[in-house]
Amino acid sequence: MSFLVLENLTKAFGGLVAVNKVSLEVKEGEIFGLIGPNGSGKTTIFNLINQYYSVTSGKIYFRGIEITSKKTFEIARLGIGRTFQKVRPLKRLTVEENVMAAAFARETSFEGARKVASEVIDFCNLTEVKYFRAGSLPIAGRKRLEIAKALATRPSLLLLDETAAGLNPSELDEAIEIIKKIRSQLGITIIIVEHIMKVIMNISDRIHAIAFGSTITEGSPKEVAAHPTVIEAYLGTDETLQGGFNA
Amino acid sequence: MKDINLKFFTITKYEQIIILLTIIIPLLFYDSPYMQGLFIFIMMWVVLGSSWNLLAGYTGQVSFGHAAYFGIGAYAAGLPFMHWGISPWWGLLTGGITAVVLGYLLGIVVFKLRGPYFALGTLATAEILRIIFGQEEWLTNGHNGILYVTTWVDKYPYYFIIWAIALATVFSVKALMKSKAGFYFLSIREDEDAAKAIGINTHKYKNISMAVSTFWAGTAGAFYMIYMGFIDPEVVFALHNISIITILVGIIGGVGTIWGPAVGAIIMVLVQELFRSAFFGLAPQWISKVHALVFGLLVIFVILYMAGGVVGDWDLIVKKFRKFRLKKATK
Ligand SMILES: Nc1ncnc2c1ncn2[C@@H]1O[C@H](COP(=O)(O)OP(=O)(O)OP(=O)(O)O)[C@@H](O)[C@H]1O
Ligand SMILES: [Mg+2]
Numbered sequence: 001m002s003f004l005v006l007e008n009l010t011k012a013f014g015g016l017v018a019v020n021k022v023s024l025e026v027k028e029g030e031i032f033g034l035i036g037p038n039g040s041g042k043t044t045i046f047n048l049i050n051q052y053y054s055v056t057s058g059k060i061y062f063r064g065i066e067i068t069s070k071k072t073f074e075i076a077r078l079g080i081g082r083t084f085q086k087v088r089p090l091k092r093l094t095v096e097e098n099v100m101a102a103a104f105a106r107e108t109s110f111e112g113a114r115k116v117a118s119e120v121i122d123f124c125n126l127t128e129v130k131y132f133r134a135g136s137l138p139i140a141g142r143k144r145l146e147i148a149k150a151l152a153t154r155p156s157l158l159l160l161d162e163t164a165a166g167l168n169p170s171e172l173d174e175a176i177e178i179i180k181k182i183r184s185q186l187g188i189t190i191i192i193v194e195h196i197m198k199v200i201m202n203i204s205d206r207i208h209a210i211a212f213g214s215t216i217t218e219g220s221p222k223e224v225a226a227h228p229t230v231i232e233a234y235l236g237t238d239e240t241l242q243g244g245f246n247a
Numbered sequence: 248m249k250d251i252n253l254k255f256f257t258i259t260k261y262e263q264i265i266i267l268l269t270i271i272i273p274l275l276f277y278d279s280p281y282m283q284g285l286f287i288f289i290m291m292w293v294v295l296g297s298s299w300n301l302l303a304g305y306t307g308q309v310s311f312g313h314a315a316y317f318g319i320g321a322y323a324a325g326l327p328f329m330h331w332g333i334s335p336w337w338g339l340l341t342g343g344i345t346a347v348v349l350g351y352l353l354g355i356v357v358f359k360l361r362g363p364y365f366a367l368g369t370l371a372t373a374e375i376l377r378i379i380f381g382q383e384e385w386l387t388n389g390h391n392g393i394l395y396v397t398t399w400v401d402k403y404p405y406y407f408i409i410w411a412i413a414l415a416t417v418f419s420v421k422a423l424m425k426s427k428a429g430f431y432f433l434s435i436r437e438d439e440d441a442a443k444a445i446g447i448n449t450h451k452y453k454n455i456s457m458a459v460s461t462f463w464a465g466t467a468g469a470f471y472m473i474y475m476g477f478i479d480p481e482v483v484f485a486l487h488n489i490s491i492i493t494i495l496v497g498i499i500g501g502v503g504t505i506w507g508p509a510v511g512a513i514i515m516v517l518v519q520e521l522f523r524s525a526f527f528g529l530a531p532q533w534i535s536k537v538h539a540l541v542f543g544l545l546v547i548f549v550i551l552y553m554a555g556g557v558v559g560d561w562d563l564i565v566k567k568f569r570k571f572r573l574k575k576a577t578k
Contacts, residue, residue, distance in 0.1 A: 050444060076446035084444075090437035101430040105446035110425055153446050 002061070003028040003189060004049075004157060009058035011044055011213075018044045020213040021058070026157070031183055031190045033204030033221070037233050041213040042193040043085050046159045050075045050082050062157070077105060081155030083146035085162045085193075091135030095126055095145055098134050102152035116152055123185075124148040124178060140171040147178065151186070158182060160192045164199050172199070179203060201225060209233070255422040265506075266414065273406055283402040287474065289516045290409040291467055295489075296496030296508030297416045298463035303494075304502035305424060306456040307436030308358075311366045312373030314489035315353070316346040316461040320468025321483040322380065325393035335395055338469030339408075346465025350457045358453050361439075370490065377484035392479030395472065405474045412470065413509075416463045421505050423459065432456050436503075487539065492519075495542060499549050501556025510557045518545070 004026040011019040019041040026032045034042050047053045049060055051072045060068045067075055090098045096117055103116040121130055124144045129137060134145060143163045150158055164175045176199055182188050194200040200207065200221070207224040209216040211233040217224055224230055251258040258266075269290075276282040295313060303309040323345035324338020357368040380387045387393075399405070423429045431452040434442040442449050472478050483489065492515060500511025522538035525531065553560040 052440070052444075071448075072440075072443040073446050073448045076444055082444055084441070088438050088441035088444075090434055090441065092437060093433055097430065097433070101434045101442075101447075102445040104427040104430055108427060110427075113427070113430070149445055 005061040007059040010056045012056045018213050024208050030205040033200045033207035034193045036210040040210050079156040081150030081153050082159040087142040087146050089134035094131050096130045099148050099152045102149040105153040120148050120152045139166050157189045287406050289512050290413040292496050292512035293413040293509045294416045294467040295493045296512050298460045299493045300497045300508045301420050302456050302460035306432040309366050310369040312369035313493045314484045315373035315376050316464035317468040318483035319349050320346045320465030321472040321478045324469035324472040329393045335473050342469025343462040343466040346461040347458045350461030354457050377480050380480035395476045397476040501559030504558040507556050507558040
């Protein structure tokens with residue numbers, strides 16, 4: 001049984017087709033990279049998977065169950081966690097409260113949720129800011145809080161949307177470390193959207209490339225990086241592909 | 248004194264002292280029905296303010312129409328009496344439940360709205376009820392209202408009834424806010440869409456918050472019927488005298504704090520009384536006519552200088568006060 005399947009997924013905003021007949025399959029346990037230039041439809045695909053947007057056509061299956069018309073909260077409970085590219089902390093709550101709110105997806109007691117939150121907060125290196133208001137965190141902290149909130153719901157599939165964007169080099173290494181740990185220690189399958197090629201080429205098992213909402217190619221990081229259309233799509237818009245990959 | 252740990256919440260030392268004071272202080276005024284009356288109204292506003300605070304302060308659904316639930320609770324107590332002679336005291340049970348049913352039905356419409364539209368939607372529903380209850384005389388006796396000869400002349404029994412309801416309200420909010428539901432309310436307030444992504448059935452939890460909030464508002468309304476012995480639509484569904492004062496009680500004490508509405512209730516009842524009585528007859532009579540204006544200024548002051556309310560900004564107020572004393576001392 002396939003873990004996550006997108007079948008001819010299409011999303012149109014009025015006349016603009018943001019996602020155009022994208023089909024892909026994610027296997028359990030892999031880190032699956034999704035790349036494409038700005039505005040190519042990556043975030044929209046995430047928004048379709050967790051039903052933030054309703055699909056225009058096509059189907060989504062998670063562990064054999066069609067989730068195409070389920071509600072966002074139901075999908076989270078089925079085990080798909082996500083982070084937001086434009087981070088969405090619960091600003092006036094503390095970091096701990098943010099993560100606890102998410103932990104209640106599986107826990108019913110206050111103590112249970114606090115325990116889960118505490119583990120997740122340690123896992124994401126947020127221990128020092130546990131009692132800070134989420135709104136007061138700098139960007140690196142907010143990005144890690146996005147991951148922590150998603151992890152606290154105990155997902156089996158995690159959608160990471162540019163969690164490394166805007167970080168400095170040492171923060172970046174920390175983020176990569178956490179993402180790797182998510183799979184190796186927690187066994188969570190990951191779909192990752194990232195512009196920073198150093199990150200995506202480094203940690204993905206397979207990569208799916210899109211441009212203007214349509215699939216260009218799919219394969220191992222090496223294969224995808226060598227694909228002429230990928231190189232072309234990135235030339236002029238983002239030079240980090242080659243530079244980052246060589247680095 | 249020690250904190251008392253109960254299953255769903257803790258009663259702290261300070262709370263125990265407050266509870267004791269709310270028993271002792273009214274007893275000190277045994278020969279003043281006037282003061283006892285004020286204490287009763289303070290407690291009634293604690294119920295309304297806390298009820299509003301759960302929905303607006305903690306869940307972010309800012310209701311401008313809490314009079315709808317207060318009024319329907321009052322009529323749930325009064326109508327069976329008027330039509331069938333059934334004691335209004337049953338209202339203490341049925342008032343809250345009727346309000347919950349009304350809240351659920353209205354929620355189907357108003358929960359589709361967000362922010363200012365939600366506020367306007369709730370305001371409109373209370374106004375519509377006020378008009379309907381004024382016009383459908385066959386059902387409600389219209390503006391002639393419902394009259395009931397109250398059970399006791401003595402005010403103490405009423406005080407301790409509304410005191411118990413007020414404590415139940417405050418501690419039900421406190422218990423909820425320590426639970427999964429409380430975290431979900433806060434998440435919805437902060438970001439409804441982000442809440443959905445962490446598995447929160449926002450629709451369900453908005454309804455839960457609404458149900459608890461409307462239950463207490465309706466119970467307060469039923470109490471009002473029993474205590475005052477008279478209701479009419481202009482009083483119990485009033486926009487300014489109920490819905491707006493409820494909001495003031497909530498924001499002056501501090502939105503989203505457990506004890507804020509209690510502090511707000513004390514301040515509001517005292518300020519209202521000072522103006523109504525023209526500072527106990529010491530000030531010129533026209534003063535009593537400007538209380539609406541004073542409330543307006545109070546709101547502006549709170550929003551500009553203490554957005555967290557008296558309880559929410561307590562640290563800030565103490566700090567300012569210390570600075571002020573320091574300045575005086577160094578002069
Ligand atoms: N809610 C929306 N309404 C209208 N158009 C939208 C909406 N969301 C996305 N779009 C459009 O869909 C296209 C794809 O956007 P999307 O955010 O998915 O791109 P992306 O690949 O995530 O880009 P980036 O790398 O900049 O994050 C863009 O043209 C965008 O303007
Ligand atoms: Mg994006």
